[in-house]
Amino acid sequence: MSQFWKPGTEKPRILDDEEGGVLFLSSSFSSSASGYGFANIEKQRQRLPVYKYRTAILYLVETHATTIIVGETGSGKTTQIPQYLKEAGWADGGRVIACTQPRRLAVQAVASRVAEEMSVKLGEEVGYTIRFEDITDADATRIKFLTDGVLLREMMDDPLLTKYSVIMVDEAHERSISTDILLGLLKKIQRRRPELRLIISSATIEARSMSDFFRSSKKHQGLESEDLGPSMEPAILSVEGRGFNVQIHYVEEPVQDYVQASVSTVLLINDQEPAGDILVFLTGQDDIDAVVKMLTEETQNSRKNSSGLIVLPLYSGLSRSEQDLIFSPTPRGKRKVVISTNIAETSLTLEGIVYVVDSGFSKQRFYNPISDIENLVVAPISKASARQRAGRAGRIRPGKCYRLYTEEYFMNEMSAEGIPEIQRSNLVDCVIQLKALGIDNILGFDWPASPSPEAMIRALEVLYSLGVLDNDAKLTSPVGFQVAEIPLEPMISKMILASSELGCSEEAITIAAVLSIQSIWFSGRGVQKQLDEAKLRFAAAEGDHVTFLNIYKGFLHSGKSSQWCHKNFINYHAMKKVMEIREQLRRITLRLGIVLKSSEGDMQVVRKAVTAGFFANACRLEPFSHNGMYKTIRGSQEVYIHPSSVLFRVNPKWVVYHSVVSTDRQYMRNVITIDPSWLTEAAPHFYQQQRQNPM
Ligand code: CDP
Ligand code: MG
Numbered sequence: 001m002s003q004f005w006k007p008g009t010e011k012p013r014i015l016d017d018e019e020g021g022v023l024f025l026s027s028s029f030s031s032s033a034s035g036y037g038f039a040n041i042e043k044q045r046q047r048l049p050v051y052k053y054r055t056a057i058l059y060l061v062e063t064h065a066t067t068i069i070v071g072e073t074g075s076g077k078t079t080q081i082p083q084y085l086k087e088a089g090w091a092d093g094g095r096v097i098a099c100t101q102p103r104r105l106a107v108q109a110v111a112s113r114v115a116e117e118m119s120v121k122l123g124e125e126v127g128y129t130i131r132f133e134d135i136t137d138a139d140a141t142r143i144k145f146l147t148d149g150v151l152l153r154e155m156m157d158d159p160l161l162t163k164y165s166v167i168m169v170d171e172a173h174e175r176s177i178s179t180d181i182l183l184g185l186l187k188k189i190q191r192r193r194p195e196l197r198l199i200i201s202s203a204t205i206e207a208r209s210m211s212d213f214f215r216s217s218k219k220h221q222g223l224e225s226e227d228l229g230p231s232m233e234p235a236i237l238s239v240e241g242r243g244f245n246v247q248i249h250y251v252e253e254p255v256q257d258y259v260q261a262s263v264s265t266v267l268l269i270n271d272q273e274p275a276g277d278i279l280v281f282l283t284g285q286d287d288i289d290a291v292v293k294m295l296t297e298e299t300q301n302s303r304k305n306s307s308g309l310i311v312l313p314l315y316s317g318l319s320r321s322e323q324d325l326i327f328s329p330t331p332r333g334k335r336k337v338v339i340s341t342n343i344a345e346t347s348l349t350l351e352g353i354v355y356v357v358d359s360g361f362s363k364q365r366f367y368n369p370i371s372d373i374e375n376l377v378v379a380p381i382s383k384a385s386a387r388q389r390a391g392r393a394g395r396i397r398p399g400k401c402y403r404l405y406t407e408e409y410f411m412n413e414m415s416a417e418g419i420p421e422i423q424r425s426n427l428v429d430c431v432i433q434l435k436a437l438g439i440d441n442i443l444g445f446d447w448p449a450s451p452s453p454e455a456m457i458r459a460l461e462v463l464y465s466l467g468v469l470d471n472d473a474k475l476t477s478p479v480g481f482q483v484a485e486i487p488l489e490p491m492i493s494k495m496i497l498a499s500s501e502l503g504c505s506e507e508a509i510t511i512a513a514v515l516s517i518q519s520i521w522f523s524g525r526g527v528q529k530q531l532d533e534a535k536l537r538f539a540a541a542e543g544d545h546v547t548f549l550n551i552y553k554g555f556l557h558s559g560k561s562s563q564w565c566h567k568n569f570i571n572y573h574a575m576k577k578v579m580e581i582r583e584q585l586r587r588i589t590l591r592l593g594i595v596l597k598s599s600e601g602d603m604q605v606v607r608k609a610v611t612a613g614f615f616a617n618a619c620r621l622e623p624f625s626h627n628g629m630y631k632t633i634r635g636s637q638e639v640y641i642h643p644s645s646v647l648f649r650v651n652p653k654w655v656v657y658h659s660v661v662s663t664d665r666q667y668m669r670n671v672i673t674i675d676p677s678w679l680t681e682a683a684p685h686f687y688q689q690q691r692q693n694p695m
Contacts, residue, residue, distance in 0.1 A: 008248035008407055041117055045083075048076030049242045056237060057081060058088045061166065061197050064235040065190055066214045069201040071239030073388065074349040074395055077201045078110050078170050079117065082143045085166050090197075091142035095165035100148040102176035104130040105316045106347035109323060111135070111145040131487055132516075132581050148178035152185070153487060156436055160189055166197040171347055172210065173202035173384075175420035175449070181430055183448050185437065187214060194229035203346040204384055207236045213448050244394040246356075250407040258359040259287050261404050263294045265357045266337055269402070270309060276354025276399070277336040279344055281389050283363045283378045288313045288339045289523050295337060308333060314340035314348075317518050319573050326350065342381070345388045349395070356393040358386060360405040364418075367426045369454035371635040372616070374426040375662045382418045386410065420449040427451055427459035428490050432468060435475050436484035462616050465686035466494045482592050486585075488512055495613030496589060498682075499606075504599035507549055507606045509589060513582040514548040515658055515670060520578065521644070522569040534569040539646040542603050543655065543672035545610055547646050552578070608682075611674050614656040615683045619668065620676075621653045630655070630668070633679070633687070642667035 045051060050071060060067045071077050078099065085097045101107045111128035120126055127136030128145040136144055146154075148169065155161060167186065172179055186198055200210055211234045255261040262280050269278055282288050295311045314326055330336040330352055338350060342362040362381050367374040381389075386403065393399030403410065422430070430451075434442050443456060463469040468480040468490060475481055479497060486493035492512045499508030514520055521531060538554065540546035551568075555575050558564035565572040586596065599605045611618075619630040619639055628651045630639045639660060641648050645668070647655065654676050657668035680687050 004252060005249045005402065006252050006407070008250055008403075008410075041119075045076075045080060045117065048080060050076035050080050050239050053237060053239055054080075054084050058084060060235040060237060061085065061090075061199065063230055065194065065196070065230045065232050066198045066200065066211075066234040068207045068210050068214075068234055068236045069199060069239065070207050070236070071201070071203070072241030072243055073203045073346045073391065074243075075239050075241055077239070078106075079114050081168060081199065081201070082145075083114065083118065086143055090165045094163075096141060096163050097143050097166045097168070098151065098161075098164045099143070099145050099168040099170055100151050100179070100182065101145065101347065102148055102171050102174045102179055103316060103343055103347050104147055105318065105323065105343060106171070107145045107147055108320070109327070109348055113327075114143060114145070132577075132584055148176060148182045152178055152182055152433055155185065156484070159437060160193055161196070162193075164196070166199060168199040168201060170201045171203070172200045173204045173206055173346070175418070175422070177421040177425050177430060180420060180422045180448050181433065183213065184446050185439075187446060197230070200234075203388060207238070210234070210448070211236055216446075243391055244396075244398045246390050246394040246398070247400045248390060249400060249402045250410065251404055252406070254406055254409070255404050258282070258361065258404050259290050259294075262291050262339075262357055262359060263298070265402050265404070266291075266295060266309075267298065269355050269357075269400075270335060273355065273400070275335065276397075277330055277338070277350070277352040278355040278357065279350060279353045279392055280337065280339045280357040280359070281342060281345070281362075282339060282359050283361050284341060285313075285315050285317075285518065285523060287359075288315055288341065291339050295339075308335050310334050310336045312336065312338050314338050314344060316341070316343065317574075342385065342389075344392065345385060350392070351396065353392050353395060354397065354399040356389055356399065356401040358389045358401060358403045358405075360386070360403060360409075360414075364424070365421060366424050367455060369452060369458045371632070371637040372458055373632065373635065373637055373639075373660050373666065375660050375666065377662045380414060382416060383410065383414045384417050386414065422447070422451045423449060425451075425455075427455050428462050431456070431459045431463060432475075432480075432484050432490050435469065435473075436481070440474065461686070463490065465616070465683040466490060466613075468494070485592060486588055488516065488585075491613040491616070492516075493613075495609050496585070496594070498612030499609035500589075500594040500597075502599070502605040502609050502612075503597050504602070504605045504609055505589065505594055505596050506598040508609050509582055509585040509596070510552050510578075511545045511548055511606075511610070512585055513578045514552070516581050517574055517577055519644075520548070520551065520571055520574045522565075522571050527569065531569045535646060537568065540603070541650075541673075542607060543647050543652075544645050544670045545672045546603050546606065549606070551575075607672055607674055608678055610672050611656055611678045612682045614658065615679050615686060617657045617668075618674065618676075618679050619655050619657065621651055621655075625651075637666065639666045639668050641671055642669045645669065645671045647671050647673070 069077060082097050082099050091097050107128050107130050111126060112122050115122040115126040118126060123135040124137055124140045126143045127141040129136055129150050130147050131150060169179060169182060190196055214234045262282065266278055266280060282291060292311050292313045295309060299307055299309045312326055326338060344350060360380060361378050363376055364379045365374060366377050390401035393401050431442055439445055460469065460473055467476060468483050470476050475484060482497055483490050483493040486496060492515055496508045496512055499505045538547050538550040540550055551570060562572040565575055616634060618633045620633060622629045622631055628640055632639060652673040654674050655671045656674055658670035660666050660668055
């Protein structure tokens, strides 16, 4: 097994490790700050690399409209800078400092950390907002963490974001679709609000292009404001990192199965390497759960040393207590193994990591405007990501990174940088948000990276067919404005609006709530048989959406019992979340004047409502298909029903789906049967053009 690995020829990073001993000591304190009292928290804060730049940062923010801050993950950007700003008075007079993150879990984690450092209760002076969860106090909150998507939504009520004095757009290197839209809009806002300060922070160097992007607003500024406000020239500050050397190891031969290879690598490290926690990068809940299960079995069978392993998953949707385990210090004599999505690449810092295992993959969105399918695909990461991942091993002392790909592959095949999400996404959501903010010329919008015109045209077309945009590509009233107001994918929002007319809005908001979370089923390999049996108990011939209604009914009937969930292989936390989201949707729909009404068991109207939202995702079973192949009506793409669907192997003739994931094939998730005549009824314009596919 040890022959399997070959050291890399890439020079290990030589970085300043002069304070190695001190750092090592400090880091063993830092994960549980509350136990060590105020003095220690202060000391820890001062040891972070960003502390040396405190004065410089405050000076630059004072004197520049935009400050770009680049610094290695863990240097203290996210947790410290908002506190510095507050200490310097940027939150005085009722103003608020905002810090955005692309990921919900990161928002929660950093907000609780900062509240802890400031010894305040989360939700008061320090708070956070993610979709469907607002832990802030309108009067008391001075530092607010939020997803970039939530900040975009806030603009609908307050287009100039007047309550914020400083907005820190964090993790800008991730180039999430919402970050890019936000950057474009903030640049506009800045022209109207010269007193607003922006901080763009990121872990990797894209500082130049970011700076060029913000600099180009100078000409719009005109001459009159010169010498008055802050400089419009963006400032760039690079926080020197303090990472240690990381030795890179590559596999000799390409691995066939990265799940299996991750498990053996973790066991190998555990057998052969001294103490230190392990971080494994995989792609999503499925492969993470598989590895957690395999490693946990290994520890239970206690092969040699593996009984000392504490194996923990890390992906979005974990409960608060599960998150806490990840951040709590590893007990002496134990070794923590965290199996994570790329959330641990730069968004979160885990203390104590010395070994990184990098699968070389992550889950990424890809949209093809020709086939009009947006896919979630397991795809190779970029070199920039691979370096970030490796860097996680060098936080407390020199570490090792095991790449589950060959050096040749890294050198010659991996792309240098990832592609911004906006260039590989379906733009329906993005277009409607911009329209709602009064941006009419979307192609002419000032994008940090332009989306493809084909994708834009597709989005406009779908929105027109949904009745959201009119002939002039303006939001229709009231449908367009209502769809924009509901914080869900436009297709789901449209389903809710249609359900109001069809008399099944109670059912529609339940379905919408379930579609908003990842899965309501208990996950984990090895329980597949029981899970399938449980599904059968609720399965509806109409499909997954109606099955969700059955589960919801059963859950209510059980008195929202956790035992009931357990018995039926349903995730209790997910169901509680569904109840919460549903309650919020109920309030939003009431505000929009939608009267909630149940169809009292008439599932035909429910299916019609789903079709009214999702007509663009209609598929037909291939007439002579023996393997359940469907083709999309829209682009004649081959798709199959996902094995997790209750319609898997049932293969009804006509269906609409909610989303597509790709593994060996393109699979439709959450599928419901329809009558094809409903398609032309729901979207005559959309389907008239389908000459090559007459119905
Ligand atoms: O944003 P950046 O990656 O530069 O660093 P940060 O998230 O502000 O983290 C700074 C330090 O705070 C980390 O190195 C950790 O020591 C500590 N931290 C922690 O212990 N627990 C958290 N939940 C967040 C941060
Ligand atoms: Mg950060």
